[in-house]
Amino acid sequence: MLLIPCPFCGPRDESEFICGGPVRPPRPDPAQTSDADWTDWLIQAPNPVGPVQEHWWHARGCGVWLTLWRDTRSHEIVAGASDDG
Amino acid sequence: MQRYSLANLLRHALNRHTTWAPAWRRPPLKDRYQVIVIGAGGHGLATAYYLAKEHGIRDVAVLESGWLGGGNIARNTITIRSNYMRDASIPFYVKSVALYEAMTRELNFNTMHTRRGMIDVIQSWGMMRDRRRRQHIMDLHGATYRQLTLPDLRRRVPALTGGGADARLPILGAFLHPEAATNRHDAVAWGYARAIDAMGGEIHQRPPVTQLLRGADGRIAGVETPRGTVRAPKVVVAVSGHTTSLTETVGLRLPLRSMNLTAFVSEPVRPLIDVIVNCPDAGVYLSQSDKGELVIGGPPDPGQSYRRDIKQGVFEETVAALLSLFPAFKRLKLLRQWGGHLDIAPDASPIQDETDVPGLFVTAGWWGGYKAIPAGGLTLAHLVATGQPHPLMEHFTLRRFRHLDYQMETGTTTAR
Numbered sequence: 001m002l003l004i005p006c007p008f009c010g011p012r013d014e015s016e017f018i019c020g021g022p023v024r025p026p027r028p029d030p031a032q033t034s035d036a037d038w039t040d041w042l043i044q045a046p047n048p049v050g051p052v053q054e055h056w057w058h059a060r061g062c063g064v065w066l067t068l069w070r071d072t073r074s075h076e077i078v079a080g081a082s083d084d085g
Numbered sequence: 086m087q088r089y090s091l092a093n094l095l096r097h098a099l100n101r102h103t104t105w106a107p108a109w110r111r112p113p114l115k116d117r118y119q120v121i122v123i124g125a126g127g128h129g130l131a132t133a134y135y136l137a138k139e140h141g142i143r144d145v146a147v148l149e150s151g152w153l154g155g156g157n158i159a160r161n162t163i164t165i166r167s168n169y170m171r172d173a174s175i176p177f178y179v180k181s182v183a184l185y186e187a188m189t190r191e192l193n194f195n196t197m198h199t200r201r202g203m204i205d206v207i208q209s210w211g212m213m214r215d216r217r218r219r220q221h222i223m224d225l226h227g228a229t230y231r232q233l234t235l236p237d238l239r240r241r242v243p244a245l246t247g248g249g250a251d252a253r254l255p256i257l258g259a260f261l262h263p264e265a266a267t268n269r270h271d272a273v274a275w276g277y278a279r280a281i282d283a284m285g286g287e288i289h290q291r292p293p294v295t296q297l298l299r300g301a302d303g304r305i306a307g308v309e310t311p312r313g314t315v316r317a318p319k320v321v322v323a324v325s326g327h328t329t330s331l332t333e334t335v336g337l338r339l340p341l342r343s344m345n346l347t348a349f350v351s352e353p354v355r356p357l358i359d360v361i362v363n364c365p366d367a368g369v370y371l372s373q374s375d376k377g378e379l380v381i382g383g384p385p386d387p388g389q390s391y392r393r394d395i396k397q398g399v400f401e402e403t404v405a406a407l408l409s410l411f412p413a414f415k416r417l418k419l420l421r422q423w424g425g426h427l428d429i430a431p432d433a434s435p436i437q438d439e440t441d442v443p444g445l446f447v448t449a450g451w452w453g454g455y456k457a458i459p460a461g462g463l464t465l466a467h468l469v470a471t472g473q474p475h476p477l478m479e480h481f482t483l484r485r486f487r488h489l490d491y492q493m494e495t496g497t498t499t500a501r
């Protein structure tokens with residue numbers, strides 16, 4: 001079970017959170033981008049064997065969305081490249 | 086191929102069973118084949134089998150990083166069924182169930198196929214509507230789904246004593262899918278391997294494919310392994326859960342995320358449940374193995390995962406769901422737990438296609454893909470041999486994503 005650091009509530013048990021999936025690159029403006037690039041952004045997600053940056057929602061807590069880096073091999077929360085959660 | 090029969094059994098018994106020929110050879114790895122199949126799981130083996138059987142393509146090597154049939158084909162809960170949701174999906178699964186039913190004879194290998202049926206226990210009106218809708222769509226495609234009354238349900242599954250009128254989620258009804266079955270996963274892997282070998286194909290255990298190779302013309306050229314380079318004009322990726330790790334070695338991105346799905350078994354007990362019981366609202370499903378163990382499954386881990394064990398939270402939730410409906414199971418001891426890596430597409434439907442790298446084929450996104458093994462092999466062999474998608478798989482190519490033409494499928498078992 002993960003102990004997830006919530007910026008408001010401190011370290012909280014994973015069972016209070018819902019995983020929101022991997023962080024994607026910034027959303028392009030659909031009017032300014034090609035169909036191919038737009039669908040690419042919609043369907044592609046990082047799928048690394050190793051650290052992945054993810055959204056987590058403190059749904060059964062304060063309700064904040066945060067991001068963290070988690071290693072997909074061990075499930076451990078790890079220090080990430082641009083971790084601002 | 087040495088046939089398995091009563092006469093042969095008696096003959097070899099006279100020699101104390103020391104005279105059986107090995108079921109498959111261990112030939113040396115050549116440096117060139119007509120087709121390389123990566124992954125000796127169900128889908129890889131079935132593809133190699135149908136390439137030889139239906140298309141006469143026998144110069145095939147199946148390369149497996151672990152051992153034959155040791156991947157998810159050995160880690161799943163062997164539920165074979167066709168109660169899917171979409172017009173595009175159901176005929177494919179109906180075909181797969183039929184191929185499984187014929188497999189013991191076709192492969193001369195006892196797969197112990199048992200048509201025990203599956204009962205869905207419904208505890209919400211939303212789920213009830215979903216099942217009624219499924220029932221009508223399945224009707225159109227020759228799959229069966231029948232509503233059961235509550236007394237019928239309690240009679241068919243006497244151990245199901247929870248979910249009464251005072252429960253948090255009282256049982257509202259149930260649906261029976263009579264074609265649902267279980268069989269023996271090892272027999273499926275070994276039966277295919279023996280048949281492939283007999284037709285001239287090769288199975289190589291242990292050499293992992295570390296890298297796909299692309300020629301100067303952009304086409305696939307072969308694969309890199311610790312035993313050296315192996316070349317082929319056509320390469321099939323059938324590595325369940327590890328698809329993107331391999332395709333990214335030639336810069337190919339695919340809309341797949343890898344997840345860990347888990348299961349656990351109880352100590353063996355006397356015959357108690359003769360049907361597969363699936364409780365989608367509670368979030369648990371189970372069946373009893375021939376050995377008497379209860380085989381229990383729940384939802385996947387939250388988030389992507391390459392772990393191969395069960396997370397404590399998932400385990401606790403699944404056990405709680407189980408006990409809410411089967412309170413007597415509190416006294417059971419649990420023996421083993423495990424997980425397996427599956428990949429899933431945005432619409433939860435499979436992907437089977439030749440990729441943007443010509444000659445490179447993928448079969449992936451098999452969320453509940455054990456039931457899909459025979460039809461998945463049949464359709465992929467067709468695509469590899471003819472260059473055209475098989476009619477049963479034409480809705481499941483990569484092209485659908487270009488127009489967001491999703492085939493949204495929802496598993497009937499645990500929610501995603």
Ligand SMILES: Cc1cc2nc3c(=O)[nH]c(=O)nc-3n(C[C@H](O)[C@H](O)[C@H](O)COP(=O)(O)OP(=O)(O)OC[C@H]3O[C@@H](n4cnc5c(N)ncnc54)[C@H](O)[C@@H]3O)c2cc1C
Nearest residue numbers: 124126127128150156157158161162164294425454455456
């Ligand atoms: C707990 C659990 C329960 C499930 N329950 C069901 C169910 O009830 N019904 C159902 O229909 N489905 C079920 N599934 C899904 C089903 O198991 C899979 O969809 C299906 O087995 C995947 O296809 P496969 O058999 O080809 O995979 P696998 O058997 O995993 O085959 C892939 C093979 O590729 C090999 N490989 C990977 N990378 C490489 C490499 N680089 N080089 C060489 N080889 C490589 C692996 O070692 C593996 O042997 C379940 C899965 C799990 C984990």
Ligand SMILES: [Zn+2]
Nearest residue numbers: 006009058062
């Ligand atoms: Zn919080």
